[in-house]
Amino acid sequence: MAARKRTNSPKNQVEVIQENTVTQENTQETKVMRKKQIDLDMLVPCRNVTDGRLxxxxxxxxxxxxxxxxxxxEYMDVGELLTMKASQPKFLNEPWLVIEDEDIVEYLGLKHLYKQLVDTEDLDSFFAKSHEEMAQILDCIPNGTKDAIATRARKMVEEGTLYDNRKIRVLEEKLKIDLSLFEK
Incomplete structure (x- = not known):
């Protein structure tokens, strides 16, 4: 910051500038972010999380x-997963399939999305939760997982294994479906 003083002399006005400098040491370390070297030909397991053929x-x-x-x-190479991400992103963003390799998930920038997923291996554990817990989960999961839950809910209502009216109301409200059509 500079402080200014003015001195008046009879003939000329002279401006004297005094600078007050404060030096600060930057004690923060600079972090260098490096992506891991990934072989684009490496095969990666990818699991279908839709409720049917994909x-x-x-x-x-x-x-x-x-x-x-x-x-x-099914196994896909990393290069093909990059192509999928660029040309048909719904497969990875909805998600319709889940990559079973954490390094590749991070490499493709999907880590934030995977934190929101319900354990799609065992959707039945989702239906065992209370209706309040189900509502909270349904508020924050991706659309592809919601679709898988809706399909499973329809099947369970048809089979007569999902009959708790509170859970059915939550599913209908959050998933925008009518499960009464599938009751026996």
Whole structure:
């Protein structure tokens, strides 16, 4: 910060500037963020988290990968996952499939999304929760997981294994579905 003084002399006005400088030492360490070197040809297990068949057709190679059922695992290379992320991001962002390798999840920038996922391996544990817990979870999970829960809820209502009216109301409200259509 500079302080200014004015001195008046009969002939000329002279301005004298005094500078007060404060030196601060920057004690913060500079962090260098480096991405891990990832082999783009490395095969990674990818699990279907939809409640049925899932088909991915590569826009790069034209090859299809098919998961027949919920929980099925198919292996894809990292390069293809990058292509999927760029050309058909719903597969990873909804998500319709889950990558089973933490390093690749981090490499693709999906770590924040995976923190919100319900354990899709065992959706039945979700239905065992209280209706209040179900409501809280449904407020923060991605749409793809909501779709899988809605499909499972329909099947459970049809089978007669989901009959708690409080849970059904929460599911209908949060998922915007009508489960009464599927009651026996």
């Amino acid at each position: 088909i991915y057709k590569s826009r790069k190679t034209g090859l299809q990968t098919v998961w027949m059922n919920h929980g099925d695992i």
